[in-house]
Amino acid sequence: MKVFIDPPNSLILFDIVERFGHEPLSTMAALQERVNSMEIDMPPMNVTLDDVIRGLKYAGIEVPSGIRGRLAVWGPMIDEADAAIVMEEAPFAFGCVGCERTNVMVKYLLKRKGIPILFAKYPEDGDEARRFVARAREFLEGLG
Amino acid sequence: MTIKIAQLSCGTEYSSVQPEIAKAAQSVGAKVVYPDVGADDIEAAVERFGFNPRSPQLKLMIARAVALADGKYDADAIFIATCFRCAEGALVRNELRRFVQENTRLPVVTYSFTERMKAAQLLTRMEALVTIVSRKEILARERQTGLTAGIDSGSSTTKAVIMRDNEILGKAWMPSYNVVESATEVLEQAMKEAGIKFSDIEAMGTTGYGRYTLGKHFKAKLVQEELTVNSKGAVWLADRQRGEATIIDIGGMDNKAITVRDGIPDNFTMGGVCAGASGRFLEMVTNRLKIPITELGALAEKGDWRNAKMNSYCSVFGIQDLVTNLGEGKTFEDVAAAACHSVAEQVYEQQLQEIDVRHPIIQVGGTSLISGLVKAVGEILGEMPIVPPDSQYIGAVGGALLSSGMMDMGE
Numbered sequence: 001m002k003v004f005i006d007p008p009n010s011l012i013l014f015d016i017v018e019r020f021g022h023e024p025l026s027t028m029a030a031l032q033e034r035v036n037s038m039e040i041d042m043p044p045m046n047v048t049l050d051d052v053i054r055g056l057k058y059a060g061i062e063v064p065s066g067i068r069g070r071l072a073v074w075g076p077m078i079d080e081a082d083a084a085i086v087m088e089e090a091p092f093a094f095g096c097v098g099c100e101r102t103n104v105m106v107k108y109l110l111k112r113k114g115i116p117i118l119f120a121k122y123p124e125d126g127d128e129a130r131r132f133v134a135r136a137r138e139f140l141e142g143l144g
Numbered sequence: 145m146t147i148k149i150a151q152l153s154c155g156t157e158y159s160s161v162q163p164e165i166a167k168a169a170q171s172v173g174a175k176v177v178y179p180d181v182g183a184d185d186i187e188a189a190v191e192r193f194g195f196n197p198r199s200p201q202l203k204l205m206i207a208r209a210v211a212l213a214d215g216k217y218d219a220d221a222i223f224i225a226t227c228f229r230c231a232e233g234a235l236v237r238n239e240l241r242r243f244v245q246e247n248t249r250l251p252v253v254t255y256s257f258t259e260r261m262k263a264a265q266l267l268t269r270m271e272a273l274v275t276i277v278s279r280k281e282i283l284a285r286e287r288q289t290g291l292t293a294g295i296d297s298g299s300s301t302t303k304a305v306i307m308r309d310n311e312i313l314g315k316a317w318m319p320s321y322n323v324v325e326s327a328t329e330v331l332e333q334a335m336k337e338a339g340i341k342f343s344d345i346e347a348m349g350t351t352g353y354g355r356y357t358l359g360k361h362f363k364a365k366l367v368q369e370e371l372t373v374n375s376k377g378a379v380w381l382a383d384r385q386r387g388e389a390t391i392i393d394i395g396g397m398d399n400k401a402i403t404v405r406d407g408i409p410d411n412f413t414m415g416g417v418c419a420g421a422s423g424r425f426l427e428m429v430t431n432r433l434k435i436p437i438t439e440l441g442a443l444a445e446k447g448d449w450r451n452a453k454m455n456s457y458c459s460v461f462g463i464q465d466l467v468t469n470l471g472e473g474k475t476f477e478d479v480a481a482a483a484c485h486s487v488a489e490q491v492y493e494q495q496l497q498e499i500d501v502r503h504p505i506i507q508v509g510g511t512s513l514i515s516g517l518v519k520a521v522g523e524i525l526g527e528m529p530i531v532p533p534d535s536q537y538i539g540a541v542g543g544a545l546l547s548s549g550m551m552d553m554g555e
Contacts, residue, residue, distance in 0.1 A: 053493065060497040062234040062256055101231045104196060108239065111194035 001143050004081035006106055007095030008074055013085055016133065020140035025077040047073065059105065070102040078109045083116045083143050085136060090122045116143065147174040147274045150219035150250075152208050152240060154201040155227040161261045165223070168266035172274045179208040179217035195239055202226075202236045209240050213247035221251045221273040228256040238498065241411070245500070251276040251410050254498055269414060272371040276409060283372060283408045285549040286385045290346045292551070293334070294377075294543025295327050295362070296370070297354030300396030300423060301510055302326035305540035306338035306345070307548075314338030315537055317510075323354035324361050331362075347551040349373065349543030353397075366547040370539055371400060371412050377542030378508045379407040381532035388502040392521065392529065393509040393538070394491055396423045401495040403502050413498040421490035423511040425459040429483045432466055433476055437514070440480055444516020447477030449485035462486065481516060488520035496525075505529040510536040 002023045005013035009027040017024035034046040042048050047069045055068030058075040078084075086107060087094065110117055118139040123129040149169050156162045169176045181189070181204070189207035190196050197203060205224075211217045222244055226233030234256065241254050253269045255261075276283065288307045296303040298320060304327065306314040314337030316330040327350075335341065349366035350358040351373040359367030378391045385407045393400040399421060402412040415421065430437045452469040456462040462483075469479050507529035511517055513536060522528035534541070 056493060056497050060234055060238050061493045062228065062231075064231050067231060067235075100198070101235065104198075104232075105235055108195035108235075 001082040002080055003140070003143070004077055004084040004110065006084060006086040006110070007090055008077070008106075010087065010090070010095030012094065013087060016136050017085065017140065020137055022140055022143065025081055027073060030073050030077060058109065066099060067102045067105065070099060071105065074106055075109065078106065078113060081110070081113070081115055084110045085118045085120070085139070086110065088119060088121055094122065145278070147221065147277050148177045148219045149174050149221045149223050149270070149273060150179050150208070150212055150217070151176045151223050151225070152205045153223075153225040154199060154205055154233055155230070156225060156257070159227060159257060159259045161257050161259065164261055164263045165225070165266065168263040168270045171263065171267060172271045174270060174274050176223070177219055179211040179219065181207040181211050185211070193243060195236060197232050197236055199232055202232060205236060206240065209244050212250070213244060219250065220277040222253075223270070223273070224252065224254045225257055228258045241498070242500065245411060253412065268369045268371060271369040272409065272412065275368055275372045280408070282546055282549040283376065284406070285546060286380070286407065288545040289548045290551055291340065291344055292544045292548045293331065293345045293348045294540035294545070294547065295331060295348065295350045295358055296537070296539025296543065297323055297327055297350065297352035297358055298396060298539065299353055300427070301536070302330050302354075303537050303540040304330040304334040305537050305544050306334045306340060307541070307544040312534065312541065313340070315534065315540070317536060323357050327354065327358050347547040349547030351539045351543050364547065365550040366543060368543070368546065371402060371414065372409055373542035373546060374400065374508065374538045375402050375404050375409045375542070376407060376545055377538030377540070378506050378532070379404060380541055380545055381508070381534055381538060382506045382530050383532075384504065384506065384530075390499070390501045390503070390505045392491065392505060392507045394423055394487065394511040394517065395509055396427070398422065399491055399495055401491070401499050403499050411499050413495045415495050421487055421494060422459070423509070425462055425487060426483060426511065426514065426517070428459055428463055429466060429480070432463060433480065440484070441513065441515035441517065443477055444480035444484045444514070445519055447475060447479070447481030449478070449481040449520070451478040452482035454479070454482040454486045455489060456486070481520070484514065484516040484520040488517060488524050491521070492524045501525070503527065507531050508535045508538045512536065
C-alpha cells in the first residue's frame with residue numbers, strides 16, 4: 001500500500017515503511033521525479049509557477065505561495081495515499097519542511113481523507129524509539 | 145422575521161470592521177449572531193474538525209461552526225470572515241466553509257477583509273443571504289407567468305426583458321449612463337419589440353447596481369440583488385433548473401461564481417478587488433487595439449495566448465503588458481487570446497477556489513458573448529462551459545421570472 005510519511009522528507013520513516021513492505025510517499029521521490037524528468041526551470045527544487053497554481057487545488061489564492069507550492073508537491077501524494085504515519089514534534093534533523101502552516105494543513109488533509117493514520121510522538125530515548133518501531137510495524141503489518 | 149446570520153470570524157474586532165459587518169446585516173433586515181460554545185467544547189471541536197490552528201480565535205471559529213453543524217445553535221445563514229493576508233485564517237476559512245456546507249443546509253458567504261472594508265462592500269452578499277433564506281418560495285419558481293418585465297442595471301450595460309407565459313417577447317441592452325435614462329430607453333425598446341405598452345406590464349423586477357433607484361422609479365414589485373436573480377436567470381436560460389450547476393458571471397466591475405442546487409444558490413463568491421480579472425479590462429484591451437468588443441472573441445480564438453505574456457492582477461499593469469507585447473511585434477490575435485486567458489486564469493485563481501465547482505458550468509453575462517473568453521475558461525477548467533442563448537440577459541430574465549412570483553403572492 002502507499003503510505004504517506006510526515007515529515008514527508010524523513011529518511012527514517014521512509015526506511016521503516018519500505019522495510020515492512022509498503023511504498024513510502026515522500027518528498028524525495030516527488031522532487032527526484034521533477035529534477036530528473038524536467039528541465040531545471042526553478043532550481044533547486046524545480047517547483048515551477050505552474051506547480052504553485054496547481055497548489056490552488058489545496059489552498060485558496062490568498063494563501064501564501066510557499067504553502068501552495070509545498071502543497072502542490074505533497075497534495076497529490078496525499079490524494080493517492082492509502083495510509084499515513086505522522087511523527088509529531090519531530091526535531092529539524094528528523095525531517096524538516098520549514099512551514100508550520102503547511103504542516104498543519106497536511107495533517108488536516110490526511111484526516112479529511114479518512115485513511116488509517118498512525119500518530120506518534122518523537123521518541124526521546126532508546127526505549128521510546130523501540131516502542132515506536134514496534135507500533136509502526138504493527139500498524140504497517142495491519143494494513144495488509 | 146429577523147434573519148440570523150451566524151458570524152464565524154477572526155480579527156474583526158481588532159480591525160475596526162465589526163460595526164460595518166453589523167451595519168450591512170442590519171440594512172438588509174438581518175442580525176449578526178455568535179454561536180455560543182463552552183470553553184470545554186473548543187478542543188474537542190478542533191479535534192473533530194481536524195485542522196489545529198495556532199490562533200485561539202480560529203479555534204473558537206471552528207467550535208462555533210461545529211455548534212452550528214450539530215444543531216446546537218440556531219441560525220439562518222453563515223458569514224465566515226478572516227483578515228486578508230493571514231495564511232492560517234485563509235486555510236481555516238475555506239475549510240470551514242466546506243465543513244459547514246457538508247454538515248448543514250445553511251447558505252454561506254466567505255470574505256477576507258482589510259481595515260478599509262465598509263458596509264457597502266458587504267451589502268450585496270448579505271442581501272443575497274437574506275434573500276436565499278426569506279424568499280425560498282419565490283426562488284423556487286421555475287416558470288414565468290403573466291406579462292412581466294425585468295431590468296438589470298449593470299455597471300457596464302443596462303438590459304431589459306419583457307416576458308409572457310415563460311417566453312421572452314422583447315429584449316434590449318445599451319451601455320449604462322444615467323441609471324433611470326438607460327433603463328427607460330432599453331425598456332421602451334424591449335416593449336416595442338414585444339408589442340406592448342407600459343400599462344400592460346403586470347409586475348417588474350429590478351436588479352444590478354441601480355436596482356433601488358429603478359425599483360423606486362418604476363414601482364417594481366421585486367428589487368433584488370444580482371447574485372440570486374442572475375442565478376435564476378442563468379438556470380432558466382440554460383434549462384438547468386433541477387440539479388446542481390456552477391454559474392460563472394464575469395462582469396464589468398465584479399465577477400461572480402455561484403453554485404446552485406435546484407436553481408437556488410447555496411454558495412457564492414463575488415470578487416472585485418483586482419480589475420485585471422474583469423470585463424472592464426477586456427474593454428480597455430479593445431480600446432487599445434481599436435476594435436469593437438464584439439470582435440475580440442473571434443480574434444482571440446485565432447490566436448495563441450502562449451505567445452504573449454499577460455497575467456497581471458491589475459488592469460493598468462495589464463494594459464502595460466499589452467503595450468509591451470504589441471511593441472515586441474506580437475500579433476493582435478495572440479494578444480487578444482492572452483488577454484482572455486489572463487482574465488479566465490484570474491477568475492479561476494481568485495473566485496473558483498472559494499467554492500466547490502459543480503457540473504455543469506454555465507457561463508453567463510455580457511462577457512460570455514466573447515467566444516475567446518469562453519474558450520479560455522473551458523481550457524483552464526478542462527470542460528467547456530454552457531453558454532445559454534441570450535446569456536447577457538440573465539439579470540433581466542431573472543427579474544421578470546421572479547417578479548411574476550411576487551405577483552402570484554399578491555405582494
